[in-house]
Amino acid sequence: MTKAYDYLFKLLLIGDSGVGKTCVLFRFSEDAFNSTFISTIGIDFKIRTIELDGKKIKLQIWDTAGQERFRTITTAYYRGAMGIMLVYDITNEKSFENIKNWIRNIEEHAAPDVQKMILGNKCDMNDKRAVSKERGEQLAVEYGIRFLETSAKASYNVEESFYILSRDIKSHIDKKLEQQQSNSGGRQQLNNNSNNVVLSKGGGRGAGGSRG
Amino acid sequence: MKESDVKNVPGGGAEVTGGHESLPAPAAVDEDKDGANFPESTAEPAEISDSVLDGKNMWALNCIFCPSKIMPAKVASYHVEERALPKMKQKKALSEGLEVEPLSRWFMVSDVMMFDNIGVSNAVGDIKYLTCADCEMGPVGWTDLSNKKCYIALARVRET
Numbered sequence: 445m446t447k448a449y450d451y452l453f454k455l456l457l458i459g460d461s462g463v464g465k466t467c468v469l470f471r472f473s474e475d476a477f478n479s480t481f482i483s484t485i486g487i488d489f490k491i492r493t494i495e496l497d498g499k500k501i502k503l504q505i506w507d508t509a510g511q512e513r514f515r516t517i518t519t520a521y522y523r524g525a526m527g528i529m530l531v532y533d534i535t536n537e538k539s540f541e542n543i544k545n546w547i548r549n550i551e552e553h554a555a556p557d558v559q560k561m562i563l564g565n566k567c568d569m570n571d572k573r574a575v576s577k578e579r580g581e582q583l584a585v586e587y588g589i590r591f592l593e594t595s596a597k598a599s600y601n602v603e604e605s606f607y608i609l610s611r612d613i614k615s616h617i618d619k620k621l622e623q624q625q626s627n628s629g630g631r632q633q634l635n636n637n638s639n640n641v642v643l644s645k646g647g648g649r650g651a652g653g654s655r656g
Numbered sequence: 657m658k659e660s661d662v663k664n665v666p667g668g669g670a671e672v673t674g675g676h677e678s679l680p681a682p683a684a685v686d687e688d689k690d691g692a693n694f695p696e697s698t699a700e701p702a703e704i705s706d707s708v709l710d711g712k713n714m715w716a717l718n719c720i721f722c723p724s725k726i727m728p729a730k731v732a733s734y735h736v737e738e739r740a741l742p743k744m745k746q747k748k749a750l751s752e753g754l755e756v757e758p759l760s761r762w763f764m765v766s767d768v769m770m771f772d773n774i775g776v777s778n779a780v781g782d783i784k785y786l787t788c789a790d791c792e793m794g795p796v797g798w799t800d801l802s803n804k805k806c807y808i809a810l811a812r813v814r815e816t
Contacts, residue, residue: 448769471790472722480746481754482787482794486778490789493772502769 450499453613454524455606457507458546459531460539464565465507467596468531471603494607496614503610522554526617527561527609532580534564534593535572540579547587559612560589563605568595704761707815708734713763715815717808724790725772726813732763732770741795741809742785761810768799768806 457465469490492503508521530546532539543562550558564580567573577593584591590608594601707714711734717726740756747755768776775787775794782801786808787794797808 448767452769469789470792472724473791479744479787479792479794481742481744481750482775482777482785482792484750485780485785487787487792488776488778488784490775491768491771491773492789 448500449493449502451501451614451617453501453503453526453610455503455505455527455529455609456522456525457505457529457531458550459529460533460536460542463531463533463536463539464596465529465531468529468563468565468594468602469505469507470596471599492606494610496607496611499614501610501614503606519553522550522558525554525558527559527613528554529561529563529605529609530589531563531565532575533566534575534577534580535566535569537574540564540575540583543583557616559609559616560587561605561609561612562587562589562591563601564591564593565596567593567600568598704734704810707810713815717763717813718816719788719791719793719796720812720814721793722788722791724788726774726788726796726808727763727765727771732765732808735762735764735807736760737762737807739798739807741798741812744794744812759809759811762797762807763810764808765806767804771806774806 457468459465487507490505490507492505494501494503506521506525528550530543530550532543534540547560550560562580562584564575564577567577580591580593590612592601592605592608594605596602709730712730713727713732713734714729716729717732718724719726738758738760739762740758743755743757765771768774773789775789775792776799777785777787777795779801783798784801785795786797786799786806788796794812795809796812797806799806
């Protein structure tokens, strides 16, 4: 029996309306297939599977799907989130300015150790650029978080950004597990008491065993 | 049925919301078997020996419309049950009635985490629909919220 995964990471996409959050999740074409039925009821979340260091990682990804328009993104949405993609549109100054507000919102509602990354999306539209790459980088440095310019349309840096964020979450969790292990005097201990639950389904082992 | 309800789509929430309750869940089908020409589906094969091995999916299952891999081979159990799934392309407005297609061959997994890539819709009654994670083509199947089991329609995937 093959185990389904080694890690499960819950990720959120945050940012103003129209910055291309949803498009970031279309890997092979710039638009969703026009399924009238599905677009009417809407997508709740997506599952993606990636591999990092030989470990199978499931990403469960939520897109605010328009809720951001009403500023109704609160604690319920952030619950359990381990990684957040902050997305702005490089052709839209306002969406960039609002990244600071989104970070404030995250600090208010999300777990303090949630891993964050800023994406300057639509970098294929350089002729309409309103925010320089340098300003994006500067903002990221200011908050001590990672930054990439992406183009969902040209499939540029999107896949990479999910790997980078996932790698950050994984190192954070692995570090946490190590600390817990040393705190418990080397005894094996299941990490089932924190928000960032590491689900090693099938492996079924404690913290000690999951670090292959 | 209020027509405006159907258009009023809330996003993101996991809860069942009022606007969708009028949409029927895939119910057991006992009539209306004119499932002959549905261009968005591959026809359900008469023989399943090319698809099923030891009760599991012999091949990886992929989206029909894009290269997205839905699940690897040998993960899901073959399951026969006649159910109606909404058509991917609805020709009329949903308020005029949901167009469905009766399907009977499914691959079942016990948990949504068994998929490599999948999209999960907002709840419609006590089910959610499954779509391609990459192009959102669908529904390719559905999941029963009461027991978490997920069903992929053999007719709506590409086997490789």
